[in-house]
Amino acid sequence: MVKVLLTGGAGFIGSWMAEELVKRDYYVYVVDKLTYAGNLENIKTLLRNKNFSFIRGDINNKKLMKELFKKVDKVIHFAAETHIDRSLLNPDIFVKTDFLGTYTLLETLKNYPCERFIHISTSEVYGTALKIPINEDHPLNPQSPYAATKVGADRLCYAYYMTYNLPIIILRPFNIYGERQYPEKLIPFFITQALENKPLFIYGNGENTRDYLYVKDLCEVIVKFLEAPIEKYQGEVFNIGSGIEYSVNEIAFRILEYFKKPKNLVKYILDRKGHVKRLLCDNRKLEKTFNWQPTTNFEEGLEKTMKWYAENERWWKKIKRSKIFQRFYYLNYLKRK
Numbered sequence: 001m002v003k004v005l006l007t008g009g010a011g012f013i014g015s016w017m018a019e020e021l022v023k024r025d026y027y028v029y030v031v032d033k034l035t036y037a038g039n040l041e042n043i044k045t046l047l048r049n050k051n052f053s054f055i056r057g058d059i060n061n062k063k064l065m066k067e068l069f070k071k072v073d074k075v076i077h078f079a080a081e082t083h084i085d086r087s088l089l090n091p092d093i094f095v096k097t098d099f100l101g102t103y104t105l106l107e108t109l110k111n112y113p114c115e116r117f118i119h120i121s122t123s124e125v126y127g128t129a130l131k132i133p134i135n136e137d138h139p140l141n142p143q144s145p146y147a148a149t150k151v152g153a154d155r156l157c158y159a160y161y162m163t164y165n166l167p168i169i170i171l172r173p174f175n176i177y178g179e180r181q182y183p184e185k186l187i188p189f190f191i192t193q194a195l196e197n198k199p200l201f202i203y204g205n206g207e208n209t210r211d212y213l214y215v216k217d218l219c220e221v222i223v224k225f226l227e228a229p230i231e232k233y234q235g236e237v238f239n240i241g242s243g244i245e246y247s248v249n250e251i252a253f254r255i256l257e258y259f260k261k262p263k264n265l266v267k268y269i270l271d272r273k274g275h276v277k278r279l280l281c282d283n284r285k286l287e288k289t290f291n292w293q294p295t296t297n298f299e300e301g302l303e304k305t306m307k308w309y310a311e312n313e314r315w316w317k318k319i320k321r322s323k324i325f326q327r328f329y330y331l332n333y334l335k336r337k
């Protein structure tokens with residue numbers, strides 16, 4: 001049985017990945033620090049599975065990483081601080097986790113090699129598109145501390161591949177959405193605000209666009225990279241997105257319409273500093289490699305997501321009532337300067 005280590009597997013995408021792999025008869029180890037964004041409820045159905053182990057721990061813990069790397073065949077590295085707005089308020093932890101944490105994992109990989117290491121980077125590394133759509137050769141112009149530490153991690157992975165010939169693949173997903181995403185992120189934030197009849201805060205004029213892909217589609221692509229011959233893809237970078245963009249305004253009004261809420265719940269506020277205007281994925285490299293197309297279109301994926309949040313109030317209300325969420329809400333939206 002192939003053993004896979006998922007870092008950050010109690011978060012949004014990592015928990016979907018864990019489910020997908022257990023279903024496909026992998027043995028899955030999840031290591032997660034359980035920061036405010038990590039949630040054992042996300043993996044509660046897996047905790048009793050004989051092919052699943054959860055370890056609470058930090059990717060910066062060298063000793064723990066060594067123990068885990070010695071046990072597994074493959075690693076998928078999701079763990080990160082992931083919210084751009086938080087990186088404007090407190091960049092420190094982003095440098096420690098996203099950059100230095102990745103460095104710790106790469107050093108561990110060098111000393112205790114496994115069969116492959118898949119690094120989950122992000123489209124935010126590109127900054128506002130200079131050329132549409134964005135392919136893998138687009139310049140890296142990070143516009144937030146989050147994006148900059150992810151560029152650092154992404155390029156450090158490449159450097160470890162070049163220097164030590166390590167089996168590393170770098171994936172750059174565009175915006176991912178779906179059930180169980182932490183409600184500070186745009187889609188679940190708007191959905192839960194609408195359900196609570198609270199404002200849908202929009203930065204600037206709301207015309208910024210992003211490329212959205214449903215989380216299950218992303219996990220299915222990652223499985224392909226987990227199983228493809230490593231010699232063909234090591235050192236390569238792949239974009240993963242839908243190739244279709246939506247503006248913040250479009251998303252907000254679709255959500256309000258679905259829940260039959262008034263349009264005046266939308267509140268335009270001061271733009272985010274360094275806000276990326278446009279990200280649209282050029283998927284051609286991925287399509288050519290795996291003959292891949294997303295299977296869930298945005299209408300379908302958004303509806304599934306909206307239904308899930310409407311039916312799982314307990315999950316997100318607990319988060320939204322927490323001090324850490326309330327404090328962020330206050331600093332980012334109510335006290336915004």
Ligand SMILES: NC(=O)c1ccc[n+]([C@@H]2O[C@H](COP(=O)([O-])OP(=O)(O)OC[C@H]3O[C@@H](n4cnc5c(N)ncnc54)[C@H](O)[C@@H]3O)[C@@H](O)[C@H]2O)c1
Pocket residue numbers: 007008009010011012013014031032033034035036037038039057058059060077078079080081082083097101120121122123150172173174175176177182
């Ligand atoms: N969600 C998106 O739209 C998106 C898009 C592109 C790339 N990504 C990347 O995908 C990955 C996962 O994103 P997500 O949306 O699931 O994020 P998330 O915030 O939901 O989950 C991150 C997880 O990492 C864990 N973590 C944080 N610091 C840790 C540490 N030091 N040690 C161990 N665990 C730690 C958290 O507890 C949490 O469970 C990230 O690397 C992110 O940059 C996300």
